[in-house]
Amino acid sequence: MGEFELIEKYFGRAPRRAAVGVGDDCALLDVEPGMRLAVSSDLLVEGRHFLSTVAPERLGHKALAVNLSDLAACGAEPLAFTLAISMPRVDESFLAGFSRGLFALAERHGIELVGGDTTAGPLSICITVFGQVPPEQALLRSGARPGHDLWVSGRLGDARLALEVFRGTATLPGSAFEEVRRSMECPEPRVPLGIALRGLATSAIDLSDGLAGDLGHVMRLSGVGATVDYDAIPRSTVLAMQSAELQRECLLAGGDDYELLFTAPPSRRDAVLAAAAEAQVAVTCIGGIDAEDELRFVDGQGRPMDVAARGFDHFA
Amino acid sequence: MGEFELIEKYFGRAPRRAAVGVGDDCALLDVEPGMRLAVSSDLLVEGRHFLSTVAPERLGHKALAVNLSDLAACGAEPLAFTLAISMPRVDESFLAGFSRGLFALAERHGIELVGGDTTAGPLSICITVFGQVPPEQALLRSGARPGHDLWVSGRLGDARLALEVFRGTATLPGSAFEEVRRSMECPEPRVPLGIALRGLATSAIDLSDGLAGDLGHVMRLSGVGATVDYDAIPRSTVLAMQSAELQRECLLAGGDDYELLFTAPPSRRDAVLAAAAEAQVAVTCIGGIDAEDELRFVDGQGRPMDVAARGFDHFA
Numbered sequence: 001m002g003e004f005e006l007i008e009k010y011f012g013r014a015p016r017r018a019a020v021g022v023g024d025d026c027a028l029l030d031v032e033p034g035m036r037l038a039v040s041s042d043l044l045v046e047g048r049h050f051l052s053t054v055a056p057e058r059l060g061h062k063a064l065a066v067n068l069s070d071l072a073a074c075g076a077e078p079l080a081f082t083l084a085i086s087m088p089r090v091d092e093s094f095l096a097g098f099s100r101g102l103f104a105l106a107e108r109h110g111i112e113l114v115g116g117d118t119t120a121g122p123l124s125i126c127i128t129v130f131g132q133v134p135p136e137q138a139l140l141r142s143g144a145r146p147g148h149d150l151w152v153s154g155r156l157g158d159a160r161l162a163l164e165v166f167r168g169t170a171t172l173p174g175s176a177f178e179e180v181r182r183s184m185e186c187p188e189p190r191v192p193l194g195i196a197l198r199g200l201a202t203s204a205i206d207l208s209d210g211l212a213g214d215l216g217h218v219m220r221l222s223g224v225g226a227t228v229d230y231d232a233i234p235r236s237t238v239l240a241m242q243s244a245e246l247q248r249e250c251l252l253a254g255g256d257d258y259e260l261l262f263t264a265p266p267s268r269r270d271a272v273l274a275a276a277a278e279a280q281v282a283v284t285c286i287g288g289i290d291a292e293d294e295l296r297f298v299d300g301q302g303r304p305m306d307v308a309a310r311g312f313d314h315f316a
Numbered sequence: 317m318g319e320f321e322l323i324e325k326y327f328g329r330a331p332r333r334a335a336v337g338v339g340d341d342c343a344l345l346d347v348e349p350g351m352r353l354a355v356s357s358d359l360l361v362e363g364r365h366f367l368s369t370v371a372p373e374r375l376g377h378k379a380l381a382v383n384l385s386d387l388a389a390c391g392a393e394p395l396a397f398t399l400a401i402s403m404p405r406v407d408e409s410f411l412a413g414f415s416r417g418l419f420a421l422a423e424r425h426g427i428e429l430v431g432g433d434t435t436a437g438p439l440s441i442c443i444t445v446f447g448q449v450p451p452e453q454a455l456l457r458s459g460a461r462p463g464h465d466l467w468v469s470g471r472l473g474d475a476r477l478a479l480e481v482f483r484g485t486a487t488l489p490g491s492a493f494e495e496v497r498r499s500m501e502c503p504e505p506r507v508p509l510g511i512a513l514r515g516l517a518t519s520a521i522d523l524s525d526g527l528a529g530d531l532g533h534v535m536r537l538s539g540v541g542a543t544v545d546y547d548a549i550p551r552s553t554v555l556a557m558q559s560a561e562l563q564r565e566c567l568l569a570g571g572d573d574y575e576l577l578f579t580a581p582p583s584r585r586d587a588v589l590a591a592a593a594e595a596q597v598a599v600t601c602i603g604g605i606d607a608e609d610e611l612r613f614v615d616g617q618g619r620p621m622d623v624a625a626r627g628f629d630h631f632a
Binding site: 024028031033041126130 | 346386456
């Protein structure tokens with residue numbers, strides 16, 4: 001099967017929202033009047049962002065999910081995406097599963113594939129997503145102010161725990177492993193939450209490199225510090241049963257959480273909880289923003305904790 | 317050097333046109349009112365789209381050029397681009413050259429890098445470009461009609477000839493090799509020509525997989541055939557000195573030309589030539605569109621030629 005047949009068979013869809021979709025030199029897309037275009041691009045490389053053991057359907061899901069997560073962190077409504085993929089050879093069983101997982105998530109978010117590229121090479125996947133957001137309501141990393149609450153959606157650390165099992169540094173019973181593996185392979189992008197937080201959250205970021213590192217980006221861009229109540233960080237029962245050291249690694253330096261970390265004024269607590277209920281996702285207040293440019297951890301009793309943690313660095 | 321330092325050092329630029337550029341979850345970009353967004357994405361893999369011998373500066377140029385070429389083929393004005401790159405390790409000398417070539421071309425087209433991704437992995441580069449075009453004036457592949465002239469910009473085949481020298485199936489004296497190598501490594505995207513052809517060309521495509529294959533896309537999407545005057549296909553003096561067989565391969569099945577192939581009514585010949593003069597690029601009429609769904613080649617005297625050629629297929 002050649003390149004063009006492959007594209008047609010696995011990735012061809014009639015354009016809906018796009019004026020011109022797959023098959024011309026460019027896709028042509030309309031952004032609603034008064035809306036700003038939001039764009040994000042992620043590259044997933046085998047062995048680095050996913051393991052060769054992942055089911056193709058889950059890989060298709062995850063490749064799009066991590067991009068949608070960036071739109072969520074901006075409060076943007078997804079519109080469309082492009083896909084560029086390189087593969088060592090045409091593997092129809094891989095492509096069938098991959099495209100199934102990809103389009104299942106795309107359809108849940110009402111977005112379409114509008115273009116891309118397919119080539120031979122090491123397995124890697126580059127997706128660029130497009131969304132739209134009202135100019136004044138985009139959630140940026142730069143808006144956190146001293147006194148604001150620090151919130152996080154969902155639960156953290158399970159994806160990293162699954163990775164440690166794959167690495168052989170942790171062991172879990174089968175059902176617990178399946179649960180954390182699902183967190184690693186099938187993250188749910190928090191798009192409805194991001195949209196619900198428009199005009200409410202003062203800053204937001206999606207957690208892809210670990211809480212400590214990603215919070216560091218918000219601190220740097222907002223010019224603030226933060227205090228995190230370590231015991232308040234939401235975690236699964238499975239993770240809560242692991243050693244203190246492993247929990248800390250997974251919660252703070254984890255990566256691949258794809259939950260939203262955001263700030264909001266304390267006066268808006270009820271509105272935040274209402275937005276989360278509307279988006280059908282749990283949110284937890286895990287601390288607050290400080291004026292001093294420093295990241296501090298305290299335990300449930302407010303006692304300072306000495307926690308050395310840094311984000312995931314792809315070249316470290 | 318870590319991932320974030322690397323991005324800042326080599327790819328950090330203050331946003332100009334973009335409301336938010338590199339450094340947040342998404343870039344935020346405005347499309348002018350009444351304009352349609354044009355999007356294209358290309359993935360370049362070492363050994364497939366470029367050789368390890370290419371100078372990093374030229375690779376930076378080419379990675380963006382092939383994407384701008386897609387915008388040119390739509391008649392779109394470039395706005396911005398994202399870059400996702402995977403590299404085996406942080407190679408500062410590579411990054412310095414690559415980013416220099418990339419930004420030199422970007423600045424010539426007045427566009428900025430608005431986001432992307434950097435990760436460890438086999439060397440591959442995924443660029444997504446954004447442009448804007450008035451909705452009714454986008455150049456599509458589907459508008460060719462019987463009787464229209466078939467035009468091509470620049471000269472074809474030199475990039476493929478250079479590849480054949482690298483492959484050892486052709487030899488050239490040093491200066492001739494440098495000339496064709498430049499065509500392969502430093503293609504010039506025909507952006508000004510694409511814009512000048514708005515409302516004039518009835519269809520357009522950029523030649524990346526060879527004349528025969530790319531013309532086939534236009535034929536298929538327009539539901540037409542074409543007759544090409546083989547002798548009229550513009551070629552360099554260097555290529556014209558090669559064997560008949562090699563010339564045919566380079567001209568028809570070449571790939572990497574990044575010239576525009578377009579159609580226009582014969583009544584607009586003067587306008588096409590004026591548009592090309594405005595864009596400062598040569599254009600040549602190489603045949604015409606037929607009603608029958610077939611691709612035919614004739615020689616300078618109009619005699620049918622038996623030319624078997626097909627486009628470059630990344631999985632063939």
